[in-house]
Amino acid sequence: MVFRSFYPGLLVFLISGTPIMGWTLDGPIPYGVQHWEIQNGLPQNSVSHITQDREGYMWLATEEGLVQFDGIDFHVYDRSAVKLMDHNDVVQLVADPQSGVWFSLVTGTILRFSRGQFSAHAPFPNPDGNRQNRLTVTREGQLFAADQRGLFRLDESGWTTLFEPSFGETPAVVADADSRVWVGQGKSVYVWDAEKQTIDTFSIPYPGAQGSILRLVWAEDRLAVATSQGLYWVMSDGTVLPDQRISTAVRDVHQDTVGTLWVAQDQLCAVQIHEIEVNPTSRKVLSPTALFEDREGQIWVGTSGHGLFKFSGASFVSFGEDQGLAAHPMTVLAGAQDQLIAFNRAGTGFRAQGGRFIPFLKTPNGLEVTALLAETDRVWTGTRNGLWVWQQAKGWESISLPLASAFIRVLYSDPSGKIWVGSDSDGVACVSPGALWVAERSGLRDCQVRDLIRDQEGTLWAATYQGLFCYRNQAWLKWETPFKSLYFRKLLVDARGRIWVGFYGGGLALVSPTPVQRSTREGFPTEVVYNLVPDRHGGLWFNGNKAFYRVDLDALAAHFLGQQPLPPIDVFRYADGLDSVESFGFNPSAFRDAKGRIWFATLKGISVVDPQVNKRETLAPPIRIDHVFVDGKAWNSDEPLRLGPNVRRLDIHFVGLSFIDPTGIRYRTRLTGYDENWQESGSSRKVSFTNLPAGHYLFEAVAARGNSDWSSQPAQLAFRVIPPIWERNPIRFLILVCFALLIYAIFRLRTFQITKQKMELARQVREKTAEILDMQDNLMAVSHRAGMAEVAGEFLHTLGNQLNSMLVSFSLLREHVDQGPNPHIRRVFERIKMEPTNPEILDKSEQYLDRVLQNWATGLEREMGEFQTNIQKLCELMVAQEKFATGEDVLSPFLLDELIRDILGLLNGILQKQSIEVELDLPPMPLLGEKHHWSHILLHLFRNACEALAEVDRPRRLRVEAKRDGNQAEIVIEDNGPGFKPEISAALFRQGFSTKPGGAGLGLHYCANMLQKMGASIQAENRPQGSGARFVIQLSC
Template identity: 25%
Template sequence: MKAVWWVILVALGSTASVQARAAQTMAGQTALYHKSWARQDGAPAAAYGITQDSRGMLWFTSSNGLVHFDGARFQTTDEVDGNKLLSSNTNVVGVVGDALWVGYGFGGASVFEHGKVRHYGPADGLPARSIHAIAATGDGTVWLGSSAGLLWRDGQRWRLVSPADGFPAGPVKGLIALTDGSLLALQARGVYRSTGARGAGGAPLFKLAVALGDMQYALRRNDGQVILVDNAQTMHLYDPAAGIVKPLSLPAGMRNAPVNISRDAHDGVWLNTEEGLRLIVGDDLSVPYQLSGKMVYADLVDREGNLWLSTDKGVDQIRPARLSSLTLPPRMIGGLSVVVDGGGTAWIGNRASSAAFDGRSLAIDKDGKRSTTPFRSVTATLRDPDGSVWFGGNGLIHHQRGAQTATIRLPADAGKTEVQALARGGDGTLWVSLAGVGIRTWKDGRWQAGGGHAALAALPAVALHADAKGRIWFSYPGNQIAVLDGATIRRYGQRDGVDIGTVLSMSSRSGQLWIGGTEGLSRLVGERFVRLASSDGAPLYNLSGMAETARGELWLHGADGLVRLDPAALAAAAQGSNAMPMERFDYLDGHQGLPSTIRPLNSLSEAPDGTLWYATMGGVGRVDPARIVRNHLPPTPQIMALKTDRHSHALRNGVRLPEHTDNLQVDFTAAALSIPERVRFRYRLDGQDSDWREAGARRQAFYTNLGPGDYRFEVMAANEDGVWGREPATLAFSIAPSPTQTLWFKLACAAAVLGVLYLAYLARLAQLTARIAERTHERLLERQRIARTLHDTFLQSVQALILRFDLIKGALPHNAPAQQQIDTALDAAQALVDEGRDQVHDLRLADNAAVQLGDALREAGHALAAQHGFAFSLKVDGPTRCLRAQAKFEALAIGKEALLNAARHGGGAAVEVELSYAAAQLQLVVRDHGPGMEEGVRQQGRRPGHWGLDGMRERAQRIGATLLLDSRAGSGTTVTLLVGARLAYD
């Protein structure tokens, strides 16, 4: 037999220990879960080494590289963190701190730590011989066991422990680091132990510890003692503290010596026998587990307490299960039911019977003692409120109260029918549903059809239930329920919210009526049933068992296993929530088979100690809600690959991906090894995602249409119990921009777009300017026409009319009364002529491009000053600029109107005009120092019956200018016109 060595890790988790011990408190009961992986699953065969790194990943040696396993996928690799192996023929693997050590089949060793690698070979003192074992002692010394002997690392070189150091020459088969910091080494001549002393040249010294000959391998227990196994598979227990060795005997039932021996996290000894892998339980052996292969090459206890075995054909895992199952008689299969009485005895009913099996039921008391009952072919069970139990089957109904059994024969009209369901009313009436017959009641020693209700007599109910109010509930196929309340029968259907198919189970221990059917779960609210769902969206099917526990929990038993609703979920339901968190226990937790639904047997029952018993078509199991195995170890997420459409990129921070990287794939994982199927992930890409994305069990993230820039990918993981890791795994990377994605290109494009927009603006401006110029020219022509008309026609006609009236005046006597009237009319006519000439002058002046606005204002100001007797001054700032015709015309009109108002209402005070040709705007200010505007005029913005101010505002609005008017009593009036440069200057 080939020698095998082990590297044993420290055991974890007291909760797992409690469950493992609880698994053996009842004879024939197991609470362990076994799973195998073969070559077709990617698992390595004949792996001589197994270890677990600091991130939880399992590593296996193989002849073509290393294989790592995260619980979901085996992956063979020739590198670690991007560093190549020294050889693909790996023989042993171990972990020292954060470093992963690899020993090779043809010599040499490598240490991978923090993304770097250090290879050791002959140049470093390692002989070209196979490495068999790796260990590290408390003083930090790293040891290698090889075909050439025992080596220790001295700095960066390796030195061989020689016979002069107390260790004989020859191959080393195994190494064990003891809890006191010393090293135990297995050699053909015995087991040697380091003394802690140093010899010549600083070499560590050894002495013979166990002189029992050739030991094949050693197993260190949690208490520090070591199990030694020799060639004949004889076991010895070595106590390093006392230096004592004593033999360990195998159970009496062992026919042959085991092929291999292993230990689990709780110091349980596992024997690999010809029949399979078996656990020593006291002086007995457990039911054998059939491994993936016959020979065990290596074993390991991981940090979650799981036992891993490497065989000649694959890899096996044995872990604590949350549900335990009972070993039943071989023929006791099929329609099983379970009910626990008030004394804690579990009664396991069996519906099937045959020539080989008489269909008798089994009773298991609270101490685990089994006994066969006289109850045969049980098709219905009931736990009475007083703790006794009822059984229906084989034409009889049995009532078991303590050690007393009473039997009732079914009514004569029942024939050979089976009992479908049982219920016990508050008045002591036993309600019985007979398949194919209907409802019958038993009370005071006689049967009655339908309990005296003809409507119930002929229709058999699928399930019966008696609630605390004395009501009897009946369920029928097709969403139909009835309740007998006193003498009244009330029926419920789909219109009343019953939409969960055929109701198979009912419960009302808490006062709330719950019903479980083939399609889900509902509760009664008022006079209507309300359907409930799981918050994760998973459906509920075939709920044939239901139990409200003393802990305030609601447990369901359906097609997918057990479902637990805790008090918080039930409180949420009471507040109206219809989607509740539900914890599920399925095949991953040890649930086997399906509960019976065609004839819904009682499949769930609570014992007085709070333990729940459940029955399926394939067996019976139990779970203690107070001692469910929990995994409190948070998983460590890892990023495994960064891929684009064409390449897989190095996993190092700052990696730069090529330009045009549109599609990205990130692979990640977390080594949660107990129930990896329930590990959940969430991730986000900083620079793309605003929040975490829920990935569920998916271990990949995909992104499309990513632009150039810097990104940071983060992923977190939670184990099967929802314990999230403390820190996310991160990877920072960037995507290079293409020439068309660079900032300079974008700026150039922006500049080009702005240039095009500016050219379009200029073209539009030129178009608008041409249009304005055209309109302005038309207005100039119109003003010139008006000026000519006034001068050549109107004014000339008025002048001619004046001459005629003057002639008439001359013909009249000097003292004629009409003389004065004619003079008055002639004065008015002359005033009209003068005003007309002024208007013609203004029109001609505005049309004349050579006449500047300042000169026109100065001329108008002096004329008004001479007429009204006030001091006038004009100040021009900045170089005179050519104005747009329309702007000059309106500005001149506004200025003259302001001057005229100052002359009329300023009381002879001085008037100042300021004209500023600024770069940003044209500014015209007319200021007087008179009494100012009256309060009413200032508030209304005009003088009643006068339109001068309105005209000024309209003129300003016509050229897009701003007109400001500032006047205070006793402080004069200031009129300010502001015209933007673009609108004012030509």
């Protein structure tokens, strides 16, 4: 598409040869123009008729088919797509109030399109098959057709002939606001009044030869007659008046809603406002054939061979070569005393004069101007080759700067008249006024300076590609900010003293009062900001490298301070009158003039916007379901949409029907029954659904444009996905019954199998139980034998000790007998023999013999007592062993306390060897039970205690206590050994578990199992006081 500017209040004649500028600096805002041709989607470049249906689509009559246009896409209907069409050449079309479009073909065939369907209705009476006709529709939707024979009306019964004046050529026809039908041919205009059933005739007063009526147009309260001899008016009183200003052929005419009369002449499209004198313009639209105004006030122009045009009120005025600018991109522009000065890339300076731009200045050697400062009597230019100043009397003068870089990026004049110069790579210099300009280095060495500005407190700020700096106390200080981008590009101090900075890659930031940055990641529309220009109405205008923007400045500041969401931002592109949306970004490339208009330098010229008269459409556009495709095939039917179970993909195309910047329309969609939330679609006009489950659905789409709300009436499409046969209720019920029967059969079979398995399992359990019981009996027998072996070992050990003691006693006794008193008696006798008569010796001998015999008798008695004691112990040991060894599995009465003492007696050797102190608290406790099992249990417990005590170095104690309370008794066996971990107390009595390395884990299991069989129980715990284990046996006695 090609976008230009066109201007209301002007008429262009075929004979006009001198173009006149149609817009001055004080002129009105022009029309923006869009242009479409074959390369833009039109099937053919001739458009003979244009209309708009009730839903909002534009319809075009071309020689290659009927065209539907939604603002972006052209949909062509021709013979290859529509069977009812017998030719592609559409000669006329009209829209009816029922959302249908009637059109006639070159063959005379009349068809209607409505809701995606074509219909023929009653065939138009055309016996020759080559008579073209013209169509019109009244407010009530009544269709009329006129051909060379006369006027016809389509009724329920078919076509009715109203009158037949036998026109010599195909007439023009139109219905007025009162549903009267006007027919024009040659020099006559007929009006048929259905209510009065009358026909009136009016004659066109051609000035010379016979003329032809080309088009009839009803304009408010009068009829416009476009003829080959000019424009005529049939007034409400029946007077026919020629329009003296237009005397050449008129193809079409239209008076728009604001009173502008648009006239299409043989070769040019013209515009006239009321009675203003006709003036030509430089903008030409060749061979116009059709004019139409859509519901948004835009004028559409069809041409013969030159495509389709659309004229719309644009926000921007764009100036290019047609207005005197050379074919070079504009780099900078500025203003002084309401005088606009701009330079292009070739170094040519322009200013506005007489409604055009004229060149008035050329830089030395055509230097490209990269910075500009316009004063009353001087023009300062920064170039890639230093700083230059132009004065009317002196011409160009080069200013020497103490900078290593000759590339000047920015010029700024402070209130004192000093000129601050920012360079590309060597910071800032200051040029002081006077008879001779004196330049001094200011600082910021090695910095690329992109902008300079002074805040309300008088502080000078510099935006550089190395950061943000401020000039205080004759020194530049770097302003530390949290901003992610270092490419500071443009500065602005607004009326409230807030400092803003635009980035080259980083969006926009508020520097003070609080540093906040916003880029596209946070929803800001652009990463690049070349200019920041506030208008007089609270708006901020800025541009980047892809569009121009406007936003409410206070609302934007509130957003940056976290007080509200991002406000709506208006986006301006080609459809808004811009020839280009890009600029070089040199400084300055935008400014606001004394009248409040904002000017921008672009790659294709200069664009200006007047914020005071700029109004953007804020109403949400109507939205329609455009096309529906089921598995790639178009669906067109008035019947409800039903999707079979084999449908894999559903594509729904929708469109917001607005022709004011249709590319800026945003969409939301929702599929109720699948997802209840609205989904953002951006500018996409299509959604696809795949493999939808069976059910009822409602698809909805809404549209919004710019700052508008979303559509209050969404486009809707209800449809149903039919379930496959196996998902339908009767089949589901049948399947459910069959499934239930199958489940029942499986249940019965499984029950039988389970019963059989249970019987087999019971048999196996019995066998395994018997095996386990046998194994347990064997283990018990092993344990019993192990216990017997332990008892036997202890018995033999004790027996050996006793026999050894007896042997020692017997040896001592024998030695004592052998050492009897005989030696002492012989010595006494020998002494008496020596002095037989000495009485003193006899007395001493007697006393001595008494002492010797007495001592010998005493020692003999002692040794005999010791020997007797050992014999008694041996007898007791034999008795105890006999008691332990002769036990049987029969109940017998015995004293449990005596049994405990007997067992401890058997272990006496171990107790003495380990220095174990035994404490007994055993009252008499008769018991009826299996004595030998109790013997084994107690022996296991005592031996375990001895083995545990062997691991400690402290004094070892074993305490046995028995208590009785009625028929209940309790035996407590505790030691002060190491004890055991509490978490293994439950496992101590489990078969195979042992705390001893290499232990079989049978002893305690045997004890617990046997006690359980005898109606008793045993528990293991650590001693409550100190270390050691404690076993408690509870029994009935």
